[in-house]
Amino acid sequence: MTTKVGIREVAKAAGVSVTTVSHALNDATSFRVKAATQEHIREVARDLGYAPNRLASGLRNQRSQILGLVSDEITTTPFAGALIRGAQDAAYERGYVVMVVNSGMDSELESREITMLQQHQVDGVIYARMYHQNAQVPAQLAGLPTVLLDAATEDGSISSVVPDEVGAAETAVKALIQAGHTRIGMINNVDDIPATHGRRQGFLNALRRAGVQHDPGYYVIGTAHTEGGRQAALELLGRNDRPTALFCFNDRVAMGAYQAATLLGLRIPEDVSIIGIDNLEIIADALWPGLTTVALPHYQMGRWAVNRILDDIESPGNPAVQTQMDCPLIERGSLAPPPS
């Protein structure tokens, strides 16, 4: 069913013994085979389309070279693609593949999926959440190398990578301040998650550092989607002393702020500047003018998680690390100096 070219066919075509082929293909640099011969054998194998049987070799060396990626809700988030691709690119570079499963937030299904990954002898599991959160790793994963992606445990016992939420908000608000704004509103999320708290902190930090007075009336919370953003922005932009710039919890909230500005007859960015967080391109590029925003580094977090777990697999015993990743400013067209 799979490849019909075996090690014998490679040996015959290369004019060497099966043992020599085995050394040449399995050892990174073989002491038993001359470098030129090894290169020749590898070329022959490549030309013939020889694929070593990893299933059998996994049984021998106790490595399947498969990583599991367990996620909660792959379909409802537009970020899953970048996360998964980052993980797959890093895995591929080190000779591994990633088997992706997702539970739709059903813990029983998740448990059955993890069992299935264990049956396939995965070498480690990346436990990914589709937005930054505190998570508990299922007890089932005990004993298997595990890394958390876009999530962290309270006790820091497992290596994890999350976006630097405070830093992301500081970057956004600093961009508004540098453009000359001092009347800056924030539309935050209502949910009790790390992003809500971190982004509020970053907002306050950036104002304080620049010596800008924080007006509590300029801080509004709403549900973190377009309609919530529209309503919150109508409240802020409907004031007589309206803010000249809005920092929005995410790009969807910012899209709602665009709708509110249109309703109120305000031009972006001439009358009001708007900035988001996410760099969700399907929104940020499609809005008119394009949305200036701060990117969440999903691709880079996916890469980091795989590289970390492979380091743990290859040299066990490293202390767990908690990584916060930088979030860069992405400039489009929604930021300008305040109206004079």
Added chain:
Amino acid sequence: MTTKVGIREVAKAAGVSVTTVSHALNDATSFRVKAATQEHIREVARDLGYAPNRLASGLRNQRSQILGLVSDEITTTPFAGALIRGAQDAAYERGYVVMVVNSGMDSELESREITMLQQHQVDGVIYARMYHQNAQVPAQLAGLPTVLLDAATEDGSISSVVPDEVGAAETAVKALIQAGHTRIGMINNVDDIPATHGRRQGFLNALRRAGVQHDPGYYVIGTAHTEGGRQAALELLGRNDRPTALFCFNDRVAMGAYQAATLLGLRIPEDVSIIGIDNLEIIADALWPGLTTVALPHYQMGRWAVNRILDDIESPGNPAVQTQMDCPLIERGSLAPPPS
């Protein structure tokens, strides 16, 4: 590294022999073990968290119970999640897992990824494209059960599933006609792909069937994103005899049509009705009013592809089938009778 509970532990806890456990767990219904005993052994195995070693069992029965899903550009499309989840759900129901790899449209990388899937002894490969297109399956996949997802070969030699593009457009335009519109514009894509031709055909079919005259000036093409949609809609809605309804190639084009309507001071749906295709929720739900559109059945196509390939694996020799999947109307708020 994986489970420490083996078949011996299950046998001991269930009070039966290892052979009996093996029959009870490996045969769907075993003639060698009484049904009640089989059920008892399965319960014990479940309670102990016993996970049969699929890697070893794959070597015995020549099935890895892994399917490969090879896609072109998982990160740049918001549809990948639904496609993959449909595939994974169907695979899970039949005891398989899906290993997802993506090439970023780099054919050399794709070839190396397929080799890697073959090394892991996948039982079959779903070759997915992220939008409906004619595709050639790599020669490398010859001999391995293969199904095309959101793509088809010219000669129909491989089973495939794609959306019914003509039917999707007919559904959209019929909804406009039923609301009373006769001056209906279409903004189509410039790309030479099946969706472009099929949707044009469906547009013309629906008009002809309803006896509505087609005005060639109401048919405009543009690039299939928001900016292209905005420019095309400005052209159509800027006419003195402007259409009262726009059928847009996709939801992003429809978002551009919303921007054009706002620029021209036209209300949706009171002054102009707008309908899309995709049901890309992050756009269709976020627009205001919500966008009425026709859904592309990505989840269902993912399911179909997996069920078909497992049928082919379990009973080889079925003739290839080409499936076109129905696309349902999703009503939100962008459709109303024409202004009187």
